Amino acid sequence: QEQLMESGGGSAQAGGSLKLSCVGYRSTVKYCLSWFRQAPGKEREGVATIDRDLDTEYASSVKGRFVISEDIAKNTLYLQMNNLQPSDTAMYYCAASIGYCQRWYVRNHGTDFEYWGQGTQVTVSS
Numbered sequence: 001q002e003q004l005m006e007s008g009g010g011s012a013q014a015g016g017s018l019k020l021s022c023v024g025y026r027s028t029v030k031y032c033l034s035w036f037r038q039a040p041g042k043e044r045e046g047v048a049t050i051d052r053d054l055d056t057e058y059a060s061s062v063k064g065r066f067v068i069s070e071d072i073a074k075n076t077l078y079l080q081m082n083n084l085q086p087s088d089t090a091m092y093y094c095a096a097s098i099g100y101c102q103r104w105y106v107r108n109h110g111t112d113f114e115y116w117g118q119g120t121q122v123t124v125s126s
Helices: 103-107
Strands: 005-007 010-013 018-023 031-038 045-051 056-058 066-071 076-081 090-098 120-125
Touching (some): 005 090, 018 031, 031 076, 031 103, 045 066, 045 103, 056 066, 056 103
Parallel strands (some): 010 120
Antiparallel strands (some): 005 018, 045 056, 090 120
């Protein structure tokens, strides 16, 4: 049973950087891995996805600023967040779905993913 756990959240100034990590998925399974976020009072939104072929998709709001990656040897998923903005403030979740990513997964609010972490808070001040 996958037990995803995120870490690396915290506070940053606008223009700063944070790097999130996620562990707890199995090395023997091919997943579509992802990051989602949810701000208070807003719908959950996809941030980025990556699969074992290292194909990636990004939400337009983070493209060019965030990078999703996976260290396969460490079985760890990352989200490098650069040039953070106050609008990036949210709870960030990693999620996994067995199989390959589809291009629309990042736009589907997480309905395609069955395994979720508890989340890590990111707060960006101006």
